[in-house]
Amino acid sequence: MLGPMRLGAFDLVVAGAGIVGLAHAAEGLRRGLRVAVVERDAFARGASVRNFGHGCVTGQAGEALGYAKVARERWLELGRLAGFYAEPTGTVVAARSAEELAVLREFAAAGVAPVEVLDADGVRARVPVRAKALVGGAFLPWDVRVNPREAVGAIARWLAAEGVTFFWRTAALEAAPGVLRTARGELAAPAIVLATGHDLDRLYPEIAERAEVRRCVLQMLRVAAPLAPGGLAVERFGPGVLTGLSLLRYAGFADCPSLPALRARFEAERPDLLAVDMNLMFTQLPDGDLLIGDTHERAVTHHPFHDERVDDLLLAETADLLGVPVAELAVRERWRGCYATAPDREFLVESPLAGVRVVAVTTGIGMTTCHGLAAQVVADLCA
Structure with a gap:
């Protein structure tokens, strides 16, 4: 009987062509390594293309903040090299309550990151948000935006042009010291990274x-941007837009003294939003459409059914934030995102075998931190 086909020998083999996998491939290329990437699909179609394209650098803390700072520079560099939209737009946080504004002021006073506290007019001057309840907000200048619909594909094409070998439509089956076994044969390498995201349990249950x-499933929408006053052009947003619900989510705000009061207000006034674990935010695609979301549901295996009531909540909250009727938000696409999540950790890096690393971002900050995380993993693995 013939043995398994040998597909080639490399210095680094990466399983998974999502952004975490590609970040590791880019780091290998940066170090002058011979790199191969194995991907089970014909193109990336998971968490890396279903998100906001929002690099929320400022909202991170600890290890994640260090990774995010590195990733920020990598995103801007790769945008130039690979030819996709990547800009240091910053983020505006729109505050619709005194408690939200208090958290932002406390965060700014802590001085961990540059923050410009804004009054309501200052928010409106940066983004066309016209919520009646708007009381102020903040500008976070460290944050970046990329177009998630094009960035991952553009990076893969650039890596291939620079000499990285891709095996598309090729499932990774098993790692052993010095070899990755795939559905098409074996790849030899002293360093192997398994970046399969929420499907980690398919290889290492x-x-x-x-x-x-667990798999965290998100409901998200793409809507046509409302028209500017006069109706001749769509509203334009440079920065991404976060809200008070975002302050409950990101670790950078966790130590703000007013955060418990903010959570208590949501529990008393809007338990429906907390019930679907909403993080109300949006970014704008280059064509003007808005990516809005998102909600969160966690399970090992999810039912396949999309809850229209959750989309209705997202649309209503977005309309309130923008100060427009819900009917003006024409829905162009609906989808469910999915990423790996785990309690009490943001990153999972394990070494089940010599020369093998299992790598996953276990919160929704993969785009924000991937390049910094990859730099650390590759430096350790290929030292």
């Missing part, structure tokens, strides 16, 4: 179970 990895 024991690691996924020990870390309590």
